[in-house]
Structures are given as structure tokens and as C-alpha cells.
Amino acid sequence: MPADPAALPEYKGLTRHLPEPRFVPLPHWHRRPEAEMAERARAFYAEMDQRRTTRHFSNEPVPRELIELAIRTAGTAPSGAHRQPWRFVAVADAELKRRIRGATEEEEYKTYAQRMTDEWREALHPLGTDHVKEHLTEAPWLVVLFAEKFGLLADGSQRKNYYVDESVGIAAGLFVAAVHHMGLVTLTHTPNPMGFLRELLGRGRNEKAVLVMPVGYPRADAKVPDLERLPLQAISEFKV
Ligand code: IYR
Numbered sequence: 001m002p003a004d005p006a007a008l009p010e011y012k013g014l015t016r017h018l019p020e021p022r023f024v025p026l027p028h029w030h031r032r033p034e035a036e037m038a039e040r041a042r043a044f045y046a047e048m049d050q051r052r053t054t055r056h057f058s059n060e061p062v063p064r065e066l067i068e069l070a071i072r073t074a075g076t077a078p079s080g081a082h083r084q085p086w087r088f089v090a091v092a093d094a095e096l097k098r099r100i101r102g103a104t105e106e107e108e109y110k111t112y113a114q115r116m117t118d119e120w121r122e123a124l125h126p127l128g129t130d131h132v133k134e135h136l137t138e139a140p141w142l143v144v145l146f147a148e149k150f151g152l153l154a155d156g157s158q159r160k161n162y163y164v165d166e167s168v169g170i171a172a173g174l175f176v177a178a179v180h181h182m183g184l185v186t187l188t189h190t191p192n193p194m195g196f197l198r199e200l201l202g203r204g205r206n207e208k209a210v211l212v213m214p215v216g217y218p219r220a221d222a223k224v225p226d227l228e229r230l231p232l233q234a235i236s237e238f239k240v
Contacts, residue, residue, distance in 0.1 A: 073178035080163030101136035139214030
């Protein structure tokens, strides 16, 4: 039972010192016939269902504009209190990529050799991964996604961000979709612990690297593990 509003203490007065929020009419939306919606939904699903994560990148260059567009698409994600707590660092510089690969492989070696439990190592076995990260120097772009854990204001004070992990996760999903949609491939790589990326890329102490996403063309002989996606019945439940 919803609480009786009259019985609840009032809280809106707590923000009475702030200017009135501004609203504009919902832009760009128009009603589509149901058949058209179904057709678009099917086509989008079919396209997304063809996305695969490969580790085999060609070193063929990709124009910067395509990376910018993928980042802009990611930046359309909803976020907690609209704080937009994502920062994308796009690296094409060969020397920087080499340094990132060096530091990553050092961490990954420790992860695979020492940090992983046997259970984890066995879970990864079908993916065929190890500490060698060729994609970090092969792919023309490495897009490193940082989460802005808190804002740093001009006067040095901190401003809280909200639902940062959720917001950044949604942005990453849109980035992956944008890359696939434009006809390139990417990989969501997590070389934990990732503190070295903040240092190598000169980012602030309020940012935390969450994903390294190489972007490029797949190599002509690119392979993917033989995996299947869970069916609808396994990932959903409808209460109607
Ligand atoms: N971060 C390591 C290990 C790794 C972990 C998971 I969970 C994966 O799905 C894949 C790899 C790496 O990138 O190799």
C-alpha cells in the first residue's frame, strides 16, 4: 500500500534555495505504428546478435572521426543525477600503446599466474585468453574508459557522483553497440588492477580505469570462441 502522502513529512522545502528546474517538451519522439516498431526491433536485435568479441585485430588505420562518433554515442547514456561520469581516452600513439601493453602484460602475468583461483582459470579456459595482449599494440585505437568517481571543482573541492558503475556500464554498452553498428570490432578488456592506466594516461585521482577497448577491423583470420547466447527464456521472466 502506498503511504498516505499527507502523513509523510514534507521535504521539497529543502531545495527551495535552488532555481526552479527547467523542462522542455520531449524532443524528437513520434509515435510509430506497432508493425514498424516490431520491424525496427527485429532488425536491431538481428544486427546486435551478430556482434562478437574477437581478440584478433588488424593494424589497419581507422579514421579518428569514427572513434569520436562511438564516444559521442556512448555519451548519450543516461547517468545518475546526469553527472555523465564517463571519460574516454582514445590512444592511437604507437609508443603509448606499447607502454600500455607492457604494463598490462606485467599485471596480467601476475593475475594469470598468481591471483586467479583455479576455478577462475578454468572458467576462462574456453575463451583461450592468457597474459599476452597482442590487441593492445595491433588495434589502431585503444579506447580507455575511466569512471569519474567524484567531480573535482575549479576550487579544488569534490562533488559527489551517483550510480557511477551503473552509468559507466550503460555508456560502455552503447559504445560497444556503436562500434558494431559502424562495422568495426571491439573487445572489453579489463587488465586488473588498472591503476597503471591513470598514471600512463595522466588522468586525475578522481578517475578510475574500468575498461580498455581496442577498436579496429578484425584480422582476416580473426577467430572467436565457439559460444552460444542464453535463450530468452533463460534470461527473462514475464509476470503478466
Ligand atoms: N583480465 C584478464 C582475465 C579475464 C577475465 C575475464 I572474467 C574474462 O572474461 C576474460 C579475461 C584478461 O583480460 O585476460
